[in-house]
Amino acid sequence: MPSVSMPDASLQPATARLRLLLRLSLAGVVFTTVVILIGVWTRLVDAGLGCPDWPGCYGRLVVPDAERAMAHSPDAPLEVFKAWVEMIHRYVASALGLLVIALLVLGAGLRRRPGYPWATSVALLIVILLQGAFGAFTVTLKLWPQVVTMHLLGGLAVLLLFLWLHLSLRRFAKGDAAPSSRRRRLTPLWGVAMLMLLLQLALGGWVSSNYAGIACQGFPTCNGEWWPEMDWSEGFHLTQTVGPNYLHGQLHADARTAIHQGHRIGALLLGLALVALAARYWKETRLRPWLGGLVIAYGVQLGLGIANVLMWLPLWLALLHTAGAVALVLLMALGLWQWRESALVADDSTRRDKEWVHV
Template sequence: MVDASSRHLTWLLRLTLLGVFLTILVVLVGAWTRLVDAGLGCPDWPGCYGQAVVPNTEQAFAYYPDHPLEPIKAWVEMFHRYLASGLGLLVLSIVVIAWPLKLNKASPRRISIFLLLVILIQGAFGAFTVTLKLWPQVVTLHLLGGLSVLSLFLWLHLCLRQFAQKPKVIKHTASKCGFLWWVAGTLLVVQLALGGWVSSNYAGIACQGFPTCNTQWWPQMDLSEGFHLTQTVGPNYLHGQLHADARTAIHMVHRVGALLLGVALITLYWRYRELYLMKQALSVVLGIYLLQVIIGIANVLWWLPLWLALMHTAGATALVVSFIVGFWLSQREQHNAHVDATHNAVGLAT
């Protein structure tokens, strides 16, 4: 029984680590799909013009005469769907392999079930992205869903590593999260959502120039229209539907969000600078954040080239991964400090 559990853990560790990298690939291919305007390369879901693979022009016209086939864009979209489907099968495999661990209440099996639920919801958002014709709300939630899947894969992998070391004493909520971590984490999520909103409304180059925007420090903006979350469902949102002032508002709020996130991360680093592991982890977080800011500025100055826009998405995934690892280490250090204090108290009492 012990050997069987050990084999299960070994496979789970391998598969969850594979899941981290595969999710990053899916997120990047999703960004590539959007950047090359292939999000509606197949007008239906889950197939493409009713087929499991991209059909020929005659078949596509017979199935969907109002939407001419563009083979390259259709294949890009289907490649993304194939990868996402593979990710779903991977999660299902993890749930099945982790199921025998249910007898141990300390096992992170529940996280795997939650991951399966999230990826099913993510699949639904993928379908809505197509059927609602790139409705910005759905596109943004689809991006956040992908990063949520990445976070859960990474967290599950870290929990499994700890469970493999101390299967009887693991506690996933060993200590309370510090207030600064909550502030920084919330700002990170908000900034990721703003990045998705910028992307889905095609506001990446709404501001020309940096640090000013269209030669002004505070340009004319339409915040109410830019963040009007009840946009009409029905129009094709490829290339966006908002006017210039609304897109400028979205872009500028994203810049302000980046500034606030930077302040929060610097404050977090300053708070934990005396703890070696935390200092190292938060140094990585700050380094990735700084690189992400530089890439964002370059995207504006160079008019959003494809490779640089993809790097900006990659930077977002790297920031998420580094932040989660930093948070995990903070939990471990606080838990270890609590255990040491308890042992010392017991030693003094005896």
Template sequence: MFKSGSRRHLLVALSLVGTVMTAIVVLVGAWTRLTDAGLGCPDWPGCYGRLVVPDAGVAQAHTPDSPLEPFKAWVEMFHRYIASLLGVIVLALVMLGRSRRNDAGYPWGVSLALLMAIVVQGAFGAFTVTLKLWPQVVTLHLLGGLAVMGLFLWLHLRLRRYARSISKEGEGIVSAPRRLSRWWAVAIALLVAQLALGGWTSSNYAGMACQGFPTCNGEWWPSMDWSEGFHLTQTVGPNYLYGQLHADARSAIHMGHRLGALALGITLLMLIWRHWGVRQLRPILLLLFAVYGGQVLIGALNVIWWLPLSLALVHTAGALLMVAMMVLAVWQARGIGQPGRSSAMGECVNA
């Protein structure tokens, strides 16, 4: 159906579209959560048993104890529609790439990992509704969305490298990726932990548990209940809209997110210091830290200005950008698709 060259270009283009679409889906998911529309449709995958939002009479007959709020229902369904479109893109990538799965350099494994991730995300989307915004599921759903975007971006980079190597008849093929230093593993682990803390803060409605910045409720170390705030075996069943935790538990979650940001910032500075001598890495690492600094500023303004919707969405966009920048930084550091790197880089990255 497609010529070889056309299929390669289509795969590259689809993976880029998927990366952008995933970012949009995550942002719409954040908008859904911030407008309290997560339970706008009490069932899944339909809305009051329909594929489109029904009228109030149909909704009342289907679920009498959940009155229809049209705006919230349409926000939730819009999120589901575009998430479904993202699944179609993943299926198209797998089907188009299946004939090339045995080619040297073709990222078939990444394609399958992306397919598995999107299936898991669909399940988390269902559980988010059926378990009534249980914080554990909501947090994992956010992390899953960020992981899907990271996989899409990694697949795009791999497909570009593959297409270049084929079109140049091997000129684009490079040696095995360089091994990264332990600082990269620490930075990635802390970034994932910080993203999880952000999701936990949001899903437990702890964003305003601390008033003021850099202090929390006028204190550097306020009253906090860490055991309750990070009790991961919360009861399944209550409606978690607006949260179920008391004030001290929410303060602990909020402060945990702040402390996580501090740990991540120190690690990123160490990463920059450790690899400062690598000229090719310096710009991407500085840009990564600049995005981190922007996230800290936006987080502080969210607290000071009482979590306005627009700024909260910008904070989510910053998390997406952090993931994208980390993926690009790792790609650069590993030297994939970058022939002719100096030995100094190999020595630094392998140290």
């Protein structure tokens, strides 16, 4: 009788572990999106200082009663709703940190295998720890705009690393341990598009942290003018004083108008970069869904931004605007991944064609 090859029993635990890693990394992408939106909601309801200390709330792991809160921080009266909103954000962010640690522990046994994304896992842990530090500084420095903006960008960095880890794990599970030299390098057009997106995300965080969302009334004009009075030097003064409470902002009207207009200009530049990117690589079939998705998501995001101005920044619409930013980040990352990996697909197709001709 012909012998039947049996799967190597030593590989079965690793395969099961890899499946778990794939599920957890994908769950991390979804969970990080939720954490980002909860963080934005916390800010929009002015709950960022709902607890005056960190990591607890008035020295407790749960929101205390008013008497205990007063004994702990007499200068910061307890507002129960805001305190709970802030603590919920901290709870879910802590759970996300535990998920990162779990991914690192589960992947430790596979780290020496060729192609396993161990460096990405370690980078994810480092960034989540830095993000926790920024969360602490957000409270202790009383919503200092620089820290608040970095905290938002840090959350998006965690999201990107979760996505990149998941995609790398999928490639590893398929047995593709090809060297990075076979993957396409970043082109200047990709670099410009990514830089414009990063700049626009930072500008969005700066608008939010300085409460400049409705500094311009009306669209496409700003306060009835195409180029109103603006104080650019004060609006983008990145060494603001540490110490004051930045709840509701400290800048005067002209400075906030400059920040808002800067965000509008950034949106225009980002749109031009994305359209140019889509036009340049539209012939590549594998890239079309992601490039088309990027342009569509940008159009929706632009509409949400205009609606936020015209409707005076309602909570639900501001949250949708943040969700749109998250969608742009994910689509850009997925498009870049397809761009890099398409070189491998082309190489494999060429190799198979040559083998077929040889036969």
